[in-house]
Amino acid sequence: MTSRKKLQGLVAATITPMTPDGQINLPVIRQYVDYLVNKQTVKNVFVNGTTGEGLSLSIQERKQLAEEWVCQGKDKLDHVIIHVGALSLPESQELARHAAAIGAGGIAVIAPFFFKPTNKDELVSLLQKVTSEAPDVPFYYYHIPPLTGVKIRVEELLEGIKERIPTFQGVKFSDTDLLDLAQCIHKNEAQQLEFLYGVDEQLLGALAVGANGAVGSTYNYLGRQTNLMLEAFAKPDLALARKYQFLTGEFLNFVIKLGFGVAQTKAVMTFVSGIPMGPPRLPLLGASEEFIAKAKAKLDSIVWPDGN
């Protein structure tokens, strides 16, 4: 593996822009990259994951999106990670080979969620088959039990994983079990792994137990403020860090009560950035006008500690 900059800080889980008639909207990605870097101070992306509706896209669409992000991110982004998980092993392998061929900075794989692995060995066997197709690309396990239903603890999964998967680099940890996360960090301290947290509304708790950074949907439009939280935490100015977490949490708490998912994320990103993200793909339905008006009013009402 070539030497690389350690992945830390914020990673935006990219939204897949779509045209009004539901096609992927590739030309928008160029301005999306500039927006993340210049307006949100976010220099890493995680493509075709949950927020990107990756599992609702065709293999061809996923490849086109991966290529566009790698190409537009060149010299602008630090890391472009491509999610290559799929229900079918050959499809996942094809995506892993493709990610390697286009020069992706990392790949991530979710646990299959129809026929589910029931134990660690089944899961690691599958991950091994996928990742060996991209033998020079750092691999992140994408742990998101609320959506996959695969609840194998990461602490257990990590025991011996490096021997079977030499490219193993870390975990995108999208679960609220901070005991599991903390034990992973504690037990693997010597290994230089990267633990990226994925529940944005409680990132500060994950930082406290040693998370290296975060992957999430909200860093598309709250990246600047969340980076200020990371800075405050590093100083450390915990009172200020908490203020940021409380305020991003105030917004998320508000929208979660209204019903918040990828469709709503697309709408919020559209009004915050001015970049048209378009509708989601079925089975998701677009956010209502009422949601958009309320979410916008809420976000506008928040006064951030830096006065912006």
Ligand SMILES: CC(=O)N[C@H](C=O)[C@@H](O)[C@H](O)[C@H](O)CO
């Ligand atoms: C389930 C889901 O989409 N999780 C995202 C990442 O893993 C998060 O970024 C959330 O969107 C965010 O924490 C808001 O709840």
Ligand SMILES: CC(=O)C(=O)O
């Ligand atoms: C949120 C996240 O990390 C994803 O979209 O995959």
